[in-house]
Amino acid sequence: MDMHGKDGCNSLKNEDNLDYNYSGNSSDWQQCNPSIGCLDSGNPSAAVSQGNQIGSTPCSSISMADPFSAGLWNLSTESTSLDLCKDKLQGSSNQITGNSMSVGGTLLQTGSGVLHQSLSHFPSDSAFIERAARFSCFGGSDLGGLMNPYSAAQSQSPHSNASRESSGAQIQKNEINMMEAVRGGSLSTTDHGSKEKDNSHAAGNSSSTLPAAMKRKRPSEDMALDQAKVASQISGEMDDDNMELEKKAEHNSSTAATSKPGGKQVKDSNESSKEDFIHIRARRGQATNSHSLAERVRREKINERMKLLQDLVPGCSKVTGKAMMLDEIINYVQSLQQQVEFLSMKLAAINPRLDIDIEAVLSKYLLQTCNGPSAAMGSSSGIVRPPPLHPSQQGLAQAGLSGNVNLPDLFRRSINAQMTAPQGYKEPKMQVPNAWDEELHNVMQMAYNGTVNLNTHRVQQ
Amino acid sequence: MESKSSTTGNRDNPNRNLHGSKTMMASHFLRALFRIQQTSTSSSSAGRSRRIRRAAYASMAYSAGTRRAWSRALLRKLRSRARLRFPRRLSRAATPQRRDMDQAQVLRKLVPGGPSMDDCKLLEETADYIRFLTTQVRLMQTVMDSISS
Numbered sequence: 130m131d132m133h134g135k136d137g138c139n140s141l142k143n144e145d146n147l148d149y150n151y152s153g154n155s156s157d158w159q160q161c162n163p164s165i166g167c168l169d170s171g172n173p174s175a176a177v178s179q180g181n182q183i184g185s186t187p188c189s190s191i192s193m194a195d196p197f198s199a200g201l202w203n204l205s206t207e208s209t210s211l212d213l214c215k216d217k218l219q220g221s222s223n224q225i226t227g228n229s230m231s232v233g234g235t236l237l238q239t240g241s242g243v244l245h246q247s248l249s250h251f252p253s254d255s256a257f258i259e260r261a262a263r264f265s266c267f268g269g270s271d272l273g274g275l276m277n278p279y280s281a282a283q284s285q286s287p288h289s290n291a292s293r294e295s296s297g298a299q300i301q302k303n304e305i306n307m308m309e310a311v312r313g314g315s316l317s318t319t320d321h322g323s324k325e326k327d328n329s330h331a332a333g334n335s336s337s338t339l340p341a342a343m344k345r346k347r348p349s350e351d352m353a354l355d356q357a358k359v360a361s362q363i364s365g366e367m368d369d370d371n372m373e374l375e376k377k378a379e380h381n382s383s384t385a386a387t388s389k390p391g392g393k394q395v396k397d398s399n400e401s402s403k404e405d406f407i408h409i410r411a412r413r414g415q416a417t418n419s420h421s422l423a424e425r426v427r428r429e430k431i432n433e434r435m436k437l438l439q440d441l442v443p444g445c446s447k448v449t450g451k452a453m454m455l456d457e458i459i460n461y462v463q464s465l466q467q468q469v470e471f472l473s474m475k476l477a478a479i480n481p482r483l484d485i486d487i488e489a490v491l492s493k494y495l496l497q498t499c500n501g502p503s504a505a506m507g508s509s510s511g512i513v514r515p516p517p518l519h520p521s522q523q524g525l526a527q528a529g530l531s532g533n534v535n536l537p538d539l540f541r542r543s544i545n546a547q548m549t550a551p552q553g554y555k556e557p558k559m560q561v562p563n564a565w566d567e568e569l570h571n572v573m574q575m576a577y578n579g580t581v582n583l584n585t586h587r588v589q590q
Numbered sequence: 591m592e593s594k595s596s597t598t599g600n601r602d603n604p605n606r607n608l609h610g611s612k613t614m615m616a617s618h619f620l621r622a623l624f625r626i627q628q629t630s631t632s633s634s635s636a637g638r639s640r641r642i643r644r645a646a647y648a649s650m651a652y653s654a655g656t657r658r659a660w661s662r663a664l665l666r667k668l669r670s671r672a673r674l675r676f677p678r679r680l681s682r683a684a685t686p687q688r689r690d691m692d693q694a695q696v697l698r699k700l701v702p703g704g705p706s707m708d709d710c711k712l713l714e715e716t717a718d719y720i721r722f723l724t725t726q727v728r729l730m731q732t733v734m735d736s737i738s739s
Binding site: 427430431434435437438441442452455456458459461462463465466468469470472473474475476477478479 | 623635636638639640641642643646647693694696697700701709710713714716717719720721723724726727730731733734737738
């Protein structure tokens with residue numbers, strides 16, 4: 130929705146390209162990476178070719194980066210910082226292409242400084258640290274430079290995901306997010322040749338020492354799929370296409386996985402196309418079966434979400450098992466929706482006495498948020514109000530918001546004032562509050578007066 | 591609700607956002623209530639209740655913004671002026687043999703924007719949706735209590 134307007138070249142058009150390229154065209158990637166066996170299968174090469182085609186046209190390349198980066202940023206639920214991040218990502222992509230990408234480690238290092246800014250918006254920054262730590266085990270000193278920028282990022286955004294997931298999952302998320310940024314950068318480049326050489330180079334000499342580097346390149350093409358998925362998801366209007374993409378991804382990845390049983394790298398890259406931005410490196414002593422790894426990651430994600438839901442839904446803590454909990458969740462959502470209907474019916478029935486509503490909200494919020502910005506209230510009480518309400522409302526606001534409220538008195542005063550006041554208050558204007566943390570006093574004034582722009586002081590929450 | 595201000599939840603940010611959006615939700619809902627009261631004093635109670643219900647979901651969606659998929663889907667539904675239909679019948683989910691298979695499907699029908707999500711995102715959106723739903727229900731209950739007291 131928001132993303133479409135930003136691009137000169139339609140993101141819609143690019144997503145159409147994704148669909149078309151699925152049929153598995155030959156591509157530069159395919160030719161230059163003979164060592165990567167899985168390129169023979171349809172899906173990864175399709176994604177790669179799509180990336181190539183998109184990268185070849187400068188206009189669409191930049192616009193391609195935008196929905197992807199937009200998708201990425203939306204993942205971090207920061208739609209307001211979209212422009213900022215987009216600029217950063219484009220800047221970082223230029224830098225990345227400028228540097229030679231021999232091995233994944235050096236690539237990351239050179240881009241790390243720039244990536245840091247853009248990546249600080251990613252939600253799983255703390256997971257990055259863990260992955261950077263893992264990298265340092267594999268790649269030696271080159272990746273040590275990664276540690277510093279991300280350690281700063283870790284302190285900025287503590288994310289509970291990192292604590293909950295296993296380190297393996299952290300590695301996966303880190304790699305995926307890192308590769309998203311790299312991919313976003315690489316997409317805007319036309320320098321595919323060097324990248325392909327690096328792929329083969331990396332594959333050739335680092336099969337045992339740096340398999341991670343290989344994997345970084347491989348799933349990036351698959352992530353083009355995922356990014357397109359995300360972009361289309363975000364747009365909202367592409368729901369059908371999104372379903373197609375997902376189905377195709379699932380189908381193709383499963384066929385690819387079954388056709389290439391050999392080679393850990395191939396399996397891992399194939400399974401990465403199954404999931405959302407997850408790239409897995411098999412740990413020592415663990416099953417390297419692609420299916421089990423993929424399922425393990427999915428399970429962990431779902432378990433984490435279920436824990437969240439368990440906290441939200443009352444009475445769910447003693448219920449164990451996914452099925453039972455899902456039942457509880459479904460029942461709870463249904464009951465909440467029924468409650469909304471029931472309450473709306475009751476509200477409709479006793480509608481005429483709505484003038485007392487404000488005090489309800491006032492009391493509710495006063496109980497909960499006892500911030501006392503009385504200064505703001507004093508200044509804004511000068512706004513025009515029905516005269517009989519003036520003194521009582523002012524006293525109400527100040528007394529209420531100073532924190533120590535005598536509720537019955539509050540109600541009595543307000544209700545008395547309202548009973549004497551004429552019923553001719555203006556209808557409140559239709560305006561959405563600008564500030565998220567508007568004071569309750571604004572609520573009252575808006576409801577009573579229907580005025581104006583209340584530029585009250587920003588109240589700390 | 592008091593706990594939302596403090597950090598008893600798992601994450602800080604959603605709680606903080608919810609607190610800010612509580613005020614927005616309340617103001618939006620109250621204004622809608624006023625408008626409904628003034629413009630439809632003669633119409634039937636059923637029509638008014640439909641409008642109030644719509645206003646409740648609208649204030650939920652507006653306060654949630656466009657960050658979540660469910661709120662975007664809800665806003666879309668509201669803007670297209672379609673009738674808000676929500677599956678309320680409990681009997682649909684009750685068949686035991688279909689229970690395990692269709693749970694995700696049932697949940698997708700309940701949460702707005704559900705059909706276009708994969709399982710993981712569905713759970714995430716469900717959690718957020720439940721948060722806002724509980725806030726809305728409490729808001730309406732408070733309004734009810736104050737009116738009837």
